[in-house]
Amino acid sequence: MKTKKELLIIAVVAIALIAYLFLRKTDRTTYQLPNVEALAADSITRIQIEEQNRSVILEKREDRWQVLPIDRPADNLKVGALTDALAKLELTALVSESGSLERYDLGPDKRIRVRAWAKDVLKRDLEIGKTAPTYQHTFVKFPDADKVYHARSNLRSQFDGKPEDFRNKSVFSFQQAEVDRIQLTVEGNTKTWVKETTASEEKDKPAQVVWKSGEKTVETERIDQVINALTTLRCEKFLDPDAERPTGTPILEATVVGKDTQTLQVFDRLQPSDTTYPATASGQQDVFTVPGWKIDQWKKDWAGLP
Numbered sequence: 579m580k581t582k583k584e585l586l587i588i589a590v591v592a593i594a595l596i597a598y599l600f601l602r603k604t605d606r607t608t609y610q611l612p613n614v615e616a617l618a619a620d621s622i623t624r625i626q627i628e629e630q631n632r633s634v635i636l637e638k639r640e641d642r643w644q645v646l647p648i649d650r651p652a653d654n655l656k657v658g659a660l661t662d663a664l665a666k667l668e669l670t671a672l673v674s675e676s677g678s679l680e681r682y683d684l685g686p687d688k689r690i691r692v693r694a695w696a697k698d699v700l701k702r703d704l705e706i707g708k709t710a711p712t713y714q715h716t717f718v719k720f721p722d723a724d725k726v727y728h729a730r731s732n733l734r735s736q737f738d739g740k741p742e743d744f745r746n747k748s749v750f751s752f753q754q755a756e757v758d759r760i761q762l763t764v765e766g767n768t769k770t771w772v773k774e775t776t777a778s779e780e781k782d783k784p785a786q787v788v789w790k791s792g793e794k795t796v797e798t799e800r801i802d803q804v805i806n807a808l809t810t811l812r813c814e815k816f817l818d819p820d821a822e823r824p825t826g827t828p829i830l831e832a833t834v835v836g837k838d839t840q841t842l843q844v845f846d847r848l849q850p851s852d853t854t855y856p857a858t859a860s861g862q863q864d865v866f867t868v869p870g871w872k873i874d875q876w877k878k879d880w881a882g883l884p
Contacts, residue, residue: 630688817867
């Protein structure tokens with residue numbers, strides 16, 4: 579049986595251990611994270627992204643975004659992800675107070691500075707470093723301060739990019755229901771289809787749509803596939819605004835007639851080893867390239883249309 583002295587020693591040790599653990603835990607949570615001002619994503623009207631020797635500005639004009647300084651339409655969905663990330667910015671932990679920034683890719687050579695405005699009011703100003711090992715956080719800091727924090731989500735992959743990376747790469751969009759006529763020319767062979775619409779005799783049934791090539795009726799599903807392929811076309815990349823436009827006869831040309839007439843022209847590869855074709859389209863200011871495998875498949879599929 580333990581003596582009173584032994585029990586007293588055990589009690590003192592236990593109290594000391596509890597006090598140590600409590601103080602240790604308290605010491606780890608003494609810092610306070612900066613308050614991040616509430617911000618609505620749809621209130622953001624301008625974003626500036628600065629990396630070493632590169633700057634991208636995204637500017638909202640009415641309901642669309644524009645990429646500056648090249649002044650070309652932005653990918654609204656991609657920019658929407660950026661505004662959402664800025665609005666939901668959340669700091670989860672203090673990582674460092676030492677000012678050793680290079681290890682977090684927050685030095686002048688690698689950091690990304692992001693600023694966002696709601697009209698003329700600056701609402702966000704932060705510097706983004708590398709993604710944390712968890713891939714669920716990013717190292718960030720605020721300008722003119724050395725403290726490094728964990729921010730929730732992978733911000734680096736969202737904001738890292740050249741002006742072209744934020745452009746709208748949908749290059750041949752139109753309202754499918756408004757199309758009345760399609761003309762395709764593949765390597766000199768031209769085919770034309772015209773839509774004929776007949777009202778249903780039954781009140782609750784939709785009008786009957788028939789596509790014809792001359793006197794021949796073409797399966798609606800096959801024409802729908804052509805229309806869908808055209809309207810969902812996305813380019814691989816845009817060439818520089820001052821790049822020369824392709825010359826010669828297109829290897830593939832598509833003209834779609836509805837309320838407006840739009841034309842897509844695809845030209846032969848610049849080099850036999852190229853994996854893309856240069857192309858132009860109505861409404862596009864710059865030459866762009868499209869995937870070679872897609873055009874090769876179109877040529878094969880469309881050659882069999884009546």
